Amino acid sequence: MINVKEYIESGILEDYLSGNVSEQERREVDCLSKIYPEIRTELDSLSDTIERFAFANKVAAPAALKSKIMAQLTFADDEPETQVEQLVEEEEDNVPVLPLNSRGNSFQWGWVAAASVAALVGSVVYFNARLDTLSTTVAQQQTEIKVQTTQIAQLNDANNQFVTLKGVEKSPSSSVRVVWNPKTQEVQLSVLSLPTPSADKQYQLWALVEGKPVDLGVFDVSTAFQKMKTTGQAEAFAVTLEKKGGNPTPHLEELYVMGKVAG
Amino acid sequence: MGLKTPKLNESELLELLRRQDRKAFNYLYDNYSDALYGVILKVVRIEETAQDLLQEIFVKIWKNIAQYDSSKGRLFTWMLNIARNTSIDYLRVNRLEIQDIDTAVYTVEQGQSIYEEINNNELKEVVSQLKPEQQTLIEMVYWGGYTHEEAAQRLDMPLGTVKTRVRSALRDLRKFFGA
Structure with a gap:
């Protein structure tokens, strides 16, 4: 166990927020803040302080700047003919969705299942005709069971x-x-x-x-x-x-x- | 903060931003642009440059919003990182300029007249409790992306002192905010 209090007091969270950490340390903070709620809370509280400090020092940007920025951005409600880039992006967005849907296509899977069953029946018939091969298979299965029994015995260890x-x-x-x-x-x-x-x-x-x-x-x-x-x-x-x-x-x-x- | 637009919670805002919703951009800009502009201006010191950088930063925020992971930290922290990295890139490319600005701005002894532009609010009061040196350290390191080594060199302080003071400045500030 790490000592959460010591870790927080080491100053690494402040260094993390100012970017003064190595890649390894950055990952460490990312990881530990997920595991220890105290670290997450501390990190959020320090971020909040930096945020307030920024708001305390805010300076009004020139009003014209906003429309200048918006002219460079793509919005969902823009005219379609100017939206080649956005369309491409949307297509990319859609890609991950499709494989998930295609999984739900039980028709194809039905055929796959039927083919598997047929193959299985075929192989059973084949193996029936070759008992010696079958007995080898049984021996293999027995070995496998032994391995699994050992594993189960290990799983039952009180120290687990x-x-x-x-x-x-x-x-x-x-x-x-x-x-x-x-x-x-x-x-x-x-x-x-x-x-x-x-x-x-x-x-x-x-x-x-x-x-x-x-x-x-x-x-x-x-x-x-x-x-x-x-x-x-x-x-x-x-x-x-x-x-x-x-x-x-x-x-x-x-x-x-x-x-x-x-x- | 933004009174023009109805308040959105962060997950609603993110969802709308990911859908490239115009209203969401308005909300984001209206609420955060002044804070980010203040930060950038403090770091680069030249209004025109700060305005160019603010444009660049909001374009980056817009394009990369899908990468923001709320489980890793606050939205502003993420945007501040983009602002910081963009400003650092600018300053590194224009190395000569950084030198000139440094001697003019980051001299601790020098009076801090920088806060004149700030709107009058409670936050300002709180911040004024912080020693000028601490404010400078926070600005340099948390906003300006200075490494501890760079800050030590610029302020002519031992590295260990900078490290300790950078951390304690943030903790003191938090105490003043009562968080």
């Missing part, structure tokens, strides 16, 4: 901390379960819900240790428990979307879920 990482504003419905054993330092993760990333991206788990993000490795979207890198300390866990293979430091603007360790 279960942390549910909840979606932040970027993806409020997302959630990830992290099981962390501070004694063995083992970290396991199971995705409850996360958007499927594009092929060149992967989610990455971070532990927050003394306010600094520590890489715990990348993972794929799967409900099965996945073993991550170990850590002996963690105040919180967070998941960001990074390039495939992960990054050395997290991109906070790609923060999806986050959760504090209890106590």
Whole structure:
């Protein structure tokens, strides 16, 4: 746990607001202010002070300036023929909406499902004719069950901390379960819900240790428990979307879920 | 603040801004332009330049409003950052000018006659409780985008002193505001 009071008193929040921080420190403040409400409140209060100071020093800008500025801007109610740029922008705006709608198209999915069922039936018939292959499959499944049983046994360890990482504003419905054993330092993760990333991206788990993000490795979207890198300390866990293979430091603007360790 | 337009809460304002609504721009400009103009004017000191920069800044605000993330801080803080960065860019490009202005403006011993232009209001009263040196530090660092090192050099103060005073100036001001 970081000492919130000491952190606030260190002056880093003032330096953050004046831009006198390194990139790493900036991310740290962004991240910690999301986790600790006291830090958020302090930051808002200091911003508010700067804002009031600016309002105390306001100077009326020449009236003609406003129309000069407005002439350079695009408005929604402008005449359409002058709006090539805006139309392009609107088209771009629409793009992210379409894939979501197309998901709701159950007709296509019906065919996909039917094709999958047909393929499955076909393969069952095929495997029936080749019992030896089938028994190999059974053996594989038994091994898998053994692995899972071991995992379940590990999950039952009394030292385990279960942390549910909840979606932040970027993806409020997302959630990830992290099981962390501070004694063995083992970290396991199971995705409850996360958007499927594009092929060149992967989610990455971070532990927050003394306010600094520590890489715990990348993972794929799967409900099965996945073993991550170990850590002996963690105040919180967070998941960001990074390039495939992960990054050395997290991109906070790609923060999806986050959760504090209890106590 | 803006009495001409009905009060909007911040999320309503943002929603309208993202839709490029003309009324929303009016609201934003009417409420914030004078505060931003005061800041820029203090930093660049030349009215014509400050007016050019204010135009540039509002165009940037308008184009980038979708990137503003209210969970990271206040709208004014975000706009002030744009104003600060735009002013810094200007000053860095016109390095010679910055030198001339500095010696004229940022001398702590010199009396602060800069506040003559301000409208009479309560905020002004509060701010006047702050030592001139503290006001200068806040203006340089929080508005003008001076690094601690630059401020130390310009004010001929040890770096550690600047760091401590920049932080305490803001805390003192907050105390005066009773926040």
